[in-house]
Amino acid sequence: MQLVMIETNGNQNYIFSSPRLRENIGASAQLTWLEDWTQEVLDTTTIPAAVARAFPEGAPDLPWVSRSSGKVIFLADSVDSAREVIGRVTRIAHSRAPGIDVTGVYVEMDSVYVDDEDLRRVHMAANEHALDRPPAGARFSQMPFLVRAQDSSLPAAPPFDKKKVDDEATADLSMAYSLPSRVKRYHAAKARKDLVDRALADHGSLWKEHPYRDNTDQLGELLVRDLRNLEKLFDTDPEFGDDRLSKVAVVHIDGNGVGAIMSHLKEAKQKVPENVFSEATGVSQGDDDALRRFLLQINTRLAGAMETAFYSAWAQVSLWSAKDDELRGRHIKPHGFRAVPVVPVILGGDDATVITEGAYALPFTAAFLEAFERETAADSLLSALGNRDDHMTAGAGIAVVRHAFPFHIAYDLAETLIKKAKQVGKAADPDEYCSTLTFHALFDSTLLDDEALIDSYSSFTERPYRFVTKDYDAPGNMTWHEACRLTALFTGVGKVLPDKSTDPATWRIEYVSDPTQRVPFPKTRAARIRQYMSEAANAPEPAAQPAPEAPVNDDVEDRIATGAAPEKSPGERVNDEWAAILGSSDEDLVALAKALGSPDALFDLLELADLLPVSYLQDQLVSTAYTQEAGE
Template sequence: MRVHVVVIATSGNQRFIFASNKRRENVGASHLITRVEERWLDEALLAVTGSEERHRSITGHPVEIVTANAGGITALVREPEIGRELVTRITLQALREAPGLDVCGVVGEAVEWDGLGASALAKLIRQTRGMLPAAQMSRPGPQLRFPGVPIAARCLSSGLPAAQIVQSTSRERPEPRSAPSMAKLNAFPEALDRLADEMGMSGLGKQEAHRRLARVVDWLNNKAEWVAVVHADGNGMGRVFQEFSAIVEKLGHTTAEEYVRHLRDFSQGVDDCAAEALRRVVAAMKKPDGEGRRPFRLIAGEPALLPLVLGGDDLTVVCDGSIALPFAEQYLTEFARLARENKRVGGLLRQAERQGLGACAGVAIVKRHYPFHSAVGLAEELTKEAKAVKGALGQDHCALSFHVLYESAVAELSRLREETTLPDGTRLTAQPYVVGDVTKDPHGWARHRHWNDLLRRIAALTRTDEEDGRRVLSGAQAHDLRGGLFHGRGVADARYRLLADRLGRDADDLAGEGRSLFWKVEGQALTGLLDAMNATGFLPRPERTERTEQEQPA
């Protein structure tokens, strides 16, 4: 028996979702992408095979779905015509229901299935996936599907030629909208069902869940002063998939059938870990603290956040700026713990003597009207910066980087970091910050740049006097310290020592090493003061964190 690998994938997903600053369109667009591996795939399987069953073995069924998540599908088919029909049906559905979404598929070369090994199948899947770029480049992109003519009005959301005049809500004026914008708006009601499930709101009932989520959407669209994009991504997932055949072979599973089963289980396990981590964090953010107070602002009883991308190890969330950093930290912690405990993920990797899975996140906090496609790009760059933790501590560790953008210009992380690097190479930021336990740190990479270190510095900046309630460190004093940073280490440390002599122990938590705001990692001087100042106001006020004896400044 001969089989073919079929790969179907979406591209430009972030652009498709965040091309508009309209939150209803963002929500609808994210839902349209999930239809690729959900409804459209089910309909295509039913039409081609007469059944929606996905996981029946290719030895007795014309199609077997290997993985289906994050807008992508990998399948095995016995006949190339079946593969081409799957691709045709799914891409046609995308054209009809999600104009502007880029979906492409390819059918690989035939291979003899009997006796096929795990490594050979893994190589065939990689080769077929490698055919996608050429197929994508061989036909016009989505933007060319909407040629403008002189008399056509322009969509105020996407800039494409308008298809009709609509009024999204009773508070908005009628305006021209393009076909992609209309498809996203039309998908919004159905998308709320998915959001309710992902955020653990199904028990509220459909009507109440929709009401709450609509309030959250309107808050983020019209009222929130600061809005954030949180992008999280698993560590080393690409390498794990590249070496997955070696992983299963180490366990004694060498056939293609065993490879497919383990790959599907692993992929589904990662999906489940990400989804469960999100639900747990959302539930935790709604709980009152020990004194009955709610540490996070809730809109209609829900945290002001919308998970717009949730598939595989990827998560992209739009949320109120005030909850972005605690959400990111809690999500990374939960994901790493769940991945470690999951038998199909952490258990499999431990059996194969591989490192477990951690994750990294980037948090871009911007003003509400800032172009969201730019905010998403910044969040992705911050995630890449946080990935430095893999090389320093291992892929089973977690870290996050963040930036609060006060300017309106398009932000590139390289420029932002250059602006906080002094001529002598001193960095005025200590990012990324490590989240969770650090098991081994032979070179001291994580020293003073753990999440708890950031919280301790924020506590020092926001601590108040018990008698009069005023801040121990005044705004003017903090501003003076901040200005000193840009004059060099000598000036900054001189100002800090003067302040420490006056405030005593209340200033100790700002120190790096000794009576200095700085410390060195691999010969480069860093400070966490500027990070703490930028994060103040975007984190709940923490309690005082005691230093261990080894951490006490000299």
């Protein structure tokens, strides 16, 4: 019996090889077709029947071993059968998705039943094969007389033959696109329409609180079913003519510990209670076919949890956007509510990459992580593989950039950020894993070194933020809930109500619905403190932290107004600024400063204030025990 693995390679490079959103969407759709191509070939062979004869009658899902986004593993009855399927699938891939990199390998098994060693050997064979073969781009060699394609180093290809494809976009007919670009662009519109239609048909209940919940056509338009409208939204907002889409974000999310589970299936299997395992797979843990069935169940359930988390976060963002439009008075006919573009470019297994509007990227990611934890907790098999709270976790990195910034560079930054997030989320024992989120807002036009950029402020930031339950009492980075609470106070969306308690963390917070009544922290002073903190971080000696009730020197305000005295270190300037605030005659400002606790969070709060919309902060406030609505 042969164990065969076929997979796509260089997925991110394939998706982001063009700066055009249409091609990113088309490439993303193509990467999901590998399982269908393989099934199409298997259905025309005798492999399923031959493999089934080697198993007890009724064994399900044969000859499959694993089905996930961009990778399939299955059994074949002979070397010739394995080679035939690999050859036919790769030829289908090259003809239907030119430029995609698909490879296949196979190894001989000692038994008809798959074990950890078989999976390890087939992955090793794939790694060895990757070193011996030419790159996928070599299929498109250029010659001096060929025209180079637009936005690509590949040669240009003519439009499709109208006898075979009569609906190629008119605008594409006159452009010099490469063959991979033409195919990606052709499939993009249908892929976008199918995504939105699936959201409403299969996950319609998630939009039950949206104002357009009873009008599917209008809701579909709001979710930007039409690809041309989606492309326009990433340039300008044609309905309102404002600058709300000046920021774009690339969000990258990856599950914690999933790779370890897949690499050690035998050990992972032992974590699952016997009754849960047998109910999920149909066999006991000691059955010879248990590992194959276990792996297939993980694939299916994990993909379902990621997909539901995505649609749930999308629905939440749509609702928050509608609330913000109402707060701004933008729900004016005939325009209605504005759309928040959400574009999944990778969604499968334990991995997701999404392009969306910068103003809602952090709320989207937080909602995704919370939904992923909720979905895995509700699944008996996945919850057994999770942390001590019986759910799986994930790390997220968000790169917020200007709309004209190249997506592939933003993705690289998001990938670096997720590594930082996982260092915090996976710092402890697997039972203590937690979901984490970090971000970087990059508005400069240059980016030379992701690691150096993030490390430059690592000593005075609270990122990455943790998603933990209240019974986690171990010290660590700030929680996401606490970051949202402080942001609400910093922006004035929330107003602290001091009481007799000496612990400001227990003070009640009132949501301030009237923008004219909000008392935000002075941004100019916050920016000045952040500058001093940055200078202090690069100073030879670390700056001492100010005492919460530090006395105010008589000349502090005068020195701040005229510029700190030369002899003052950056750390001392931070102390002086904070002491001046605590000694202010403005009682609301003093209460706000005490609620913030210290100047430590100001570096992050200045950016969070621009990246968290009012509707989201309101939801975060009213969900806490120490919060009341205005007028309560």
